């Protein structure tokens with residue numbers, strides 16, 4: 001299956017196919033004819049799939065690697081100098097290529113490196129986590145975290161291609177299967193009641209597994225459509241941030257070391273919908289629908305933090321405009337909208 005992201009000179013293909021990693025070289029050759037490739041990955045993913053990829057690439061290109069410790073702390077601004085130094089050491093030039101092999105952490109970091117190293121070198125995404133396959137590898141949001149907040153330094157920089165092989169999910173730890181389901185459920189909530197119904201009917205990842213390629217394709221296709229309409233996040237694209245105002249604040253509060261991104265998004269989606277429903281802004285029963293589906297896919301809906309404690313971090317949300325928060329609310333499952341508001345929306349209440 002191939003989807004095309006139509007963004008003028010920044011257009012690219014997303015290929016989704018079981019076993020695709022084994023053909024990565026062929027796919028790369030279609031869009032890249034330079035001399036060198038630098039693969040950026042983390043130690044876990046590289047342990048599983050680095051050998052397979054490097055063996056292929058080495059027969060055509062001069063290859064080097066940058067392997068970072070796995071986990072969100074590698075997506076830090078402090079990691080950048082070491083990565084740039086390694087790329088310089090390997091002689092990577094502007095006509096060479098970076099390949100991101102990993103989850104969203106590696107994709108976002110390697111993408112940011114590609115956008116900034118020598119003022120920009122081409123890059124390809126090979127996402128290996130569910131979250132990265134359904135969301136982060138597409139759309140060109142690349143970034144690193146600051147201690148003050150998530151993704152606060154970044155750019156919009158599109159990859160030349162995205163290669164999605166659902167087979168690699170076989171080695172993904174259970175926690176990150178759940179994590180990725182957080183973003184899958186998000187797509188159902190904001191844009192696709194029928195996807196939500198499919199997820200609800202399956203009820204667990206095990207029962208959904210046989211439909212995984214289909215589900216990944218549906219999520220990516222929704223994102224493709226949104227990004228084509230609003231590449232630079234000035235309107236429609238903000239809907240993809242449903243649950244994220246709270247999620248990013250939760251992640252920052254615990255220094256990116258407690259809730260994973262998908263877990264935090266799950267909490268954020270439920271809590272904002274609960275509050276919005278209390279205020280009569282969302283159809284009654286929607287928060288309960290979300291709570292049930294998140295629970296069935298192993299995701300939390302609360303983390304015992306007083307919402308007031310998250311306000312400072314929420315002030316740094318990138319959607320904020322002229323001192324106003326732009327919250328993403330649901331009218332009902334499958335229908336979302338941007339709601340201009342302020343911090344009083346959250347009150348000082350404990351999470352229910």
Ligand SMILES: NC(=O)c1ccc[n+]([C@@H]2O[C@H](COP(=O)([O-])OP(=O)(O)OC[C@H]3O[C@@H](n4cnc5c(N)ncnc54)[C@H](O)[C@@H]3O)[C@@H](O)[C@H]2O)c1
Nearest residue numbers: 044070071103104105128129131135136141168171172261
């Ligand atoms: N750019 C975007 O549009 C966008 C969208 C959503 C999320 N994100 C970002 O993505 C990040 C989270 O991504 P993530 O959940 O993939 O985290 P991650 O990259 O840390 O991956 C999760 C864990 O799974 C391991 N892993 C990944 N693939 C594996 C595989 N196939 N087999 C075995 N282990 C594997 C990793 O080593 C890691 O330990 C966050 O920083 C978030 O902000 C970005």
Ligand SMILES: O=C(O)C(=O)C[C@@H](O)[C@H](O)[C@H](O)COP(=O)(O)O
Nearest residue numbers: 135139141150151237240241244318
């Ligand atoms: O691609 C987008 O746009 C998204 O908002 C997708 C989100 O799932 C993702 O977590 C993104 O990185 C958040 O973006 P940010 O602009 O809030 O940092």
Ligand SMILES: [Zn+2]
Nearest residue numbers: 183244261265
């Ligand atoms: Zn997200």
